[in-house]
Amino acid sequence: MSVESVVAAPIAKTVPTERVHHGDVFVDEYEWLRDKENPEVIAYLEAENAYTEARTAHLGGLRDTIFDEIKSRTQETDLSVPTRMGQYWYYSRSFEGKQYGVHCRCPIDANADGIDAWTPPQLEVGTEVEGEQVLLDSNVLAEGHNFFALGAFSLSHDGTLLAYSVDTVGDERYTLRFKDLGTGELLGDEIVGTAPGATWSLDGTHVFYQTVDESWRPDTVWRHRLGTATEADAKVFHEPDERYWVSIGATRSEKFLMIWVGSKITTEGWVLESDNPEGEFRVILERREGVEYSAEHAVIAGEDRFLILHNDVVDGVKAQNFVLADAPVADPSNMTLLIGHRDDVRLEDIDPFSDHLVLSYRREALTRVAIWPLTDTGYGERRELEFDLELFSVGSGSNPEWEQPTLRIGLTSFITPTQVFDYVPATGALLLRKEQPVLGGYDANDYEQHRDWALAEDGTRVPISLVWKKGLPEGPKPLLLYGYGSYEASMDPAFSVSRLSLLDRGMVFAVAHVRGGGEMGRLWYENGKTLTKKNTFTDFVSCARHLIDTGVTVADRMIADGGSAGGLLVGAVANLAPELFAGILANVPFVDPLTSILDPSLPLTVIEWDEWGNPLADKDVYDYMKSYAPYENVEAKDYPAILAITSLNDTRVLYVEPAKWIAKLRVTKTGDSPLLLKTEMSAGHGGVSGRYEKWKEVGFEYAWVLDTLGLSGE
Known part of the structure; x- marks a missing residue:
């Protein structure tokens, strides 16, 4: 007996609601799903959950297997690299069987001096730490709650007091x-x-x-x-x-x-x-409208100054990718330019220390870090840190002290578990303090990562990052294509223990660094927002076509993956080019953007107008958003299989958006590809809380991905 005959797909009732703007009348038949106090709404969401569980019940074993794989590769009882602040080393612990971390500290060795005093103690799992003090145990705070999130964790400067805040609902309002x-x-x-x-x-x-x-x-x-x-x-x-x-x-x-x-x-x-x-x-x-800046305090040649990153006009040209200047604290407008504008380098951050600066920037879609010594007369010679990797992400780690002889650096890639270094500016030494343990014999040499480039519709080169396990058979391979493309957020290379469960089954993981993100500088973002937003979607389609044209994959072996604004991306792509994908995985997807952005009373809507435009005031923006909004452009055509995951208490992308989207797709689309909606009934935008619950969620998603591509039995 088939699953379909046991559990029928829920069909939401229709309650026509008119939305009228700029003379356009849109009849929304599923807006009634917005009222989560309505028992009918909850009943519908629970019916969708039951249907999803029934349609995926055969994957229970695979889900458990993937969960076990993640668990077996993770050193569950572990410690972070201690960070020195004041008279203590601060670190966090994780314990096997516990969902959340434990924050601790231990005293520094009062007899150590020089670089030795800044060499973190080698804390061993299962070994008692002399003088250890537990500052906060999130497992204790989470007891009795279905959801838990730690907000503030802030120590007073003398280390005697801790301010912390918790959210036990998922609505991002905390108790301090x-x-x-x-x-x-x-x-x-x-x-x-x-x-x-x-x-x-x-x-x-x-x-x-x-x-x-x-x-x-x-x-x-x-x-x-x-x-x-x-x-x-x-x-x-x-x-x-x-x-x-x-x-x-x-x-x-x-x-x-x-x-x-x-x-x-x-x-x-x-x-x-x-x-x-x-x-x-x-x-x-x-x-001043359109001018962004940040300021940090530094002492330059004995004088208090502000280091100011800004994108104002310099020499008659808008500094889109930002410049760096300094100015007296007493007169910040009296700026001296230190680093001028470059089209190919996006300045992102500056961290001053007593005797050097750390400059963070990106070039060629990769993050970079440079050390800039401070001298008695001003600024010394900058040095960029180099790493022997084609793809990587690097950035400053935890460096709370103003005067310290080391600089904590973090490095990762698709194949490099996170590494923590202490860089010694005085000598140039790069001291490895820890590499994220991956149990079960992981060897980075078994995998490879690569950068490719697709050509967008307008001829723009769009970077694609790929990672796979070496030794895969010749010919097209199953592939998960991830994208985001909003808010100038960059999807930088990072290691994932859970992703190994896909790679080891022969899948390729790829990231389409589409416009709207920040990987290639400010203009990359500017050309994927407001009235150029469609570049985000067409870039993703171009990346998918490139991967097919170059023989990496084929349409019936590729799944598009995106969450939040990335959910908007894959939702729009489902309308634009459904024939390119076997499936769409959409997490907390922003698939009804026009309805949301038209309502200033909804959370964060007015702030969003700079990103999307203001469709209330501008008919051109309204028409443009309506032309790409996934929900409003659902058509009677074949769509890929779709799994949409949302959370009832999400305050950023309301559950109603994917609920309406799936409801409309179910009665509109043609073909027999399954549509699944899974709603977490006690979580927020970040989904479930607790690491084991998150691993179970990953197991659920990956099992669906593998099954959709015909790999669930492999």
Whole structure:
């Protein structure tokens, strides 16, 4: 007896709802699914879950096998590389059988000096650490909750107090608590409804935190004095403009507190001396539409200066990829250019230390790091760190101290488990402190990674990253093509233990670095947003065609994979070129973007107008978005198999979007390819919490991928 005869595919009822904008009438028959307080909505989602479980029940064994593979390759009881701050080494532990991490510290060796004092202790699994103190055990905090997320984890500068916050619902609103690390006791202070994060004043008497508005936009910074009632907290900063979000932090030197106000295209910074927490913040450079900047404090030749990355006009030309300047703290507008604009290099970050700077940038779709010594007279000679890998990701690690003789660096690639180095600027030595353990005899030499380039419809070269296991048979191979392409986010090469379960079964994993992302610089992003957004989708199609044309794969052996804004990408591609794919895997997919962006009351919508355009005010934007919105462009044609995964409590991409999409596809499309919707009924945008639950979810998705490509029995 077939599964279909046992469990029928749910068919959502239709309740026609008119949406009228710019003279266009769109009849939405599934908008009623938005009301998650309606028992009918919950019943429908549960029916979809039951159908999905029935259609995939035969994969239970494969799911378990993949889960076991991930588990067997993971050193479940492990420790991170300790990071020195003050008189302690800080690190986290994981334990076999436990879902969450445990944050710990142990004292430094008071007798060590020089580089030895900065050489982290070699902590062994199963060996008791002398003087170890457990600061926070997330497993204890998560007890009794279906969901758990840690938000803030912030130590006072003297190391005596810990501010931390937790979310046990998945809605990204946290409760902030304080712990005395001397006694282990919680203080009486408790602040509910905060955004993640907490920033201490220099003396540890005050904590600055943020709250969000009804649209989940961080809009207000508050100052709390320990030991006082929350009602007495001072509102330090409020941003009324709904296009901007607010954050607070401190400079690396800890000398200044910084409030940052940012939209997608404009930023503004405010500064206050950290030893004067009740003082008034002052603006660094007043906001100007379309100008972004960041500022960090450095001491250059004995003078306090701000290092400013910005994309303002320089010598009559807009510095799209940013330039670096410095300026006196007392007069930030009096800037001296340090690094000019380059079309092929995107400057991303600057980290000052007492005697050197760390510059982070990207070139040729790869991240880069350079060390820039500081001398008595100013700046020395920059040196870029080099690695013998075709593809890699490199960046600064945890470096909390202002004065330290080492620089923590992280390196990974598709075939390189994450490596943690300490770089010694004085000698150029690169000291390997740890490589992510992969159990079961993993050997990077068994795999290979490669960069290829596809030609987009307009002739633009689009990078593709690929990884596979050596020795695969000749001819087309099963392939998972991943893409994102929004918000200038870059999908950089990174190792994945779970991905080995696909590679070892003969699959190729590929990333299409499409426009809308940031891999190739700011213009790569600019040419994949607002009224050029369709480049994101057509670039992905071009990458898929290239992989077919070059014989890497064929259409019936390729699956498109994307989540969130990447879900919009694969949803649009399903409409554009369904014939190129055997399946579409869409996680928390943004497949009804026009409905969402038209509603300013929805979480984060107004902020999104700089990314997508404002369809409320602009008919051209409305028409353009309507022309690519996956939900509104579902047609009576054959689609690939689709698995959409969402979360009931997601505040970023509401569950209703994939629910409506699948409901409409089911009654509109032709052919017999299965449509599956899986809703986590107690999770947010990041999906389920806890590592074992996440591994089970990966097992579910990968089993579906393998089954869709006919590999479930291999």
